[in-house]
Amino acid sequence: MAAPVASGSGGHSPPVLTADAIVAQAIAMAEVAEPDVAAFRGNLELLVDSINGEAGLRPDAVAGVQRQLALPLRNRIEVSHWIRRYPEIRNEPIERPIFLTGLPRSGTTYFQYLLDADPAMRFLRYWEGQRPCPPPGFAPASVRGRIDECAARKAQAMGNSLSAEIARIHLSDADGPEECLGIIDQTFANVGHYWTYRVPGYFDRCLDSVDLRGCYEHHRLVLQLLQWRTARKRWVLKWPCHLVALQAILDVYPDASFIVTHRDPVQALASNCSLSAMLRRSTSAQVDLHEIGRQMKQMILVYLRRLVEFDEAHGARIAHVDYATAVERPEEAVARAFGRLSIPMTAEVAASVVAWRRDNPPGKRGVHEYALEDYGLDAGEVAAEYAFYSERFDVPREGKARA
Numbered sequence: 001m002a003a004p005v006a007s008g009s010g011g012h013s014p015p016v017l018t019a020d021a022i023v024a025q026a027i028a029m030a031e032v033a034e035p036d037v038a039a040f041r042g043n044l045e046l047l048v049d050s051i052n053g054e055a056g057l058r059p060d061a062v063a064g065v066q067r068q069l070a071l072p073l074r075n076r077i078e079v080s081h082w083i084r085r086y087p088e089i090r091n092e093p094i095e096r097p098i099f100l101t102g103l104p105r106s107g108t109t110y111f112q113y114l115l116d117a118d119p120a121m122r123f124l125r126y127w128e129g130q131r132p133c134p135p136p137g138f139a140p141a142s143v144r145g146r147i148d149e150c151a152a153r154k155a156q157a158m159g160n161s162l163s164a165e166i167a168r169i170h171l172s173d174a175d176g177p178e179e180c181l182g183i184i185d186q187t188f189a190n191v192g193h194y195w196t197y198r199v200p201g202y203f204d205r206c207l208d209s210v211d212l213r214g215c216y217e218h219h220r221l222v223l224q225l226l227q228w229r230t231a232r233k234r235w236v237l238k239w240p241c242h243l244v245a246l247q248a249i250l251d252v253y254p255d256a257s258f259i260v261t262h263r264d265p266v267q268a269l270a271s272n273c274s275l276s277a278m279l280r281r282s283t284s285a286q287v288d289l290h291e292i293g294r295q296m297k298q299m300i301l302v303y304l305r306r307l308v309e310f311d312e313a314h315g316a317r318i319a320h321v322d323y324a325t326a327v328e329r330p331e332e333a334v335a336r337a338f339g340r341l342s343i344p345m346t347a348e349v350a351a352s353v354v355a356w357r358r359d360n361p362p363g364k365r366g367v368h369e370y371a372l373e374d375y376g377l378d379a380g381e382v383a384a385e386y387a388f389y390s391e392r393f394d395v396p397r398e399g400k401a402r403a
Helices: 019-029 041-055 059-085 087-091 108-115 126-130 140-157 161-169 181-187 200-208 212-227 240-252 265-281 289-317 323-328 330-340 347-359 379-385 387-392
Strands: 098-102 121-123 234-238 257-262 318-322
Touching: 019 041, 019 059, 041 059, 041 200, 059 087, 059 181, 059 212, 087 212, 098 108, 098 240, 108 121, 108 234, 108 257, 108 323, 108 330, 108 347, 126 140, 126 181, 161 265, 181 212, 200 289, 212 234, 212 240, 240 289, 257 289, 257 323, 265 289, 265 379, 289 318, 289 379, 289 387, 318 323, 318 330, 323 330, 330 347, 379 387
Parallel strands: 098 234, 098 257, 121 234, 257 318
Antiparallel strands: none
């Protein structure tokens, strides 16, 4: 039975989130005796406090938000249980991983699907992010059923207007390659919550005081668990929000390399504003489009600064991908990235990349349209503020925002 949603003091106070209620619900969902709930508790409390104090949740949204935060905690509880039970999981080597990142809405998901054509690479699958335990190598007979269960849930969710809208603009399949969101969510250090909730305080604390290295040490543990008792391949780990933690990633994965997608940051910003407005409306009645514009502009600025700083120190580790080239000539974009990282590009992989692009033309699942001026922003002013990035990586301006 799910734990009840906690309420504020007083009979007429609006319901609020509490870390205790989230932990109780996660324990109730976890298939684990003696659950470990101590790790990352401070990050959870930081997020909860920020949502309660800043996000303006509607009372009818609290239960859903509580469940969304309890699910990754359940997963972390189960991951910790399996690692305690089988400590040899910690010995799994994660060798030369590739972190695929770039501005949110700059084609990282699209490029991930292109790279999935290479059978030598290992991606986190959507169903693994949703429920990593039991480890697939330990319970291979469970895999098909878990994929089917994820597919059924995704199909059911399409009856929800928000889920249907997100599906139009974000590639995601039950057995498709997925970003690292499901892993980092287990540590409650996901700066992407800033899209979903009005939580500027949480975003700032993630940048200046949360132990991101510790979060990526947990990330590594999850990869080890998923790899355990399976064929070892080279991991490709995609997430735009990796941009805020590039040095932490390198500290944990010293032999890592990086692929970064590049798109006109003005258009990426407009798309991020639209996505944030869509998500925040699902839980809050307090959605100010101009405020979203200011907040997303600052968020993107942080991402760009951290990328440039990392590139200055570790540019030899990075393969850069132009958004337009990836869309128009995907086999060329993949070949360039592979060449930069000394990865063989076989004829079979090239053919698979071309075939996937042919079968998945732009707009196949829907078109996302947006306008920067709706968020109180001027494209010329934004371009000037982001020029340090565009000039460094020779990123051209785009036309009308539509992607």
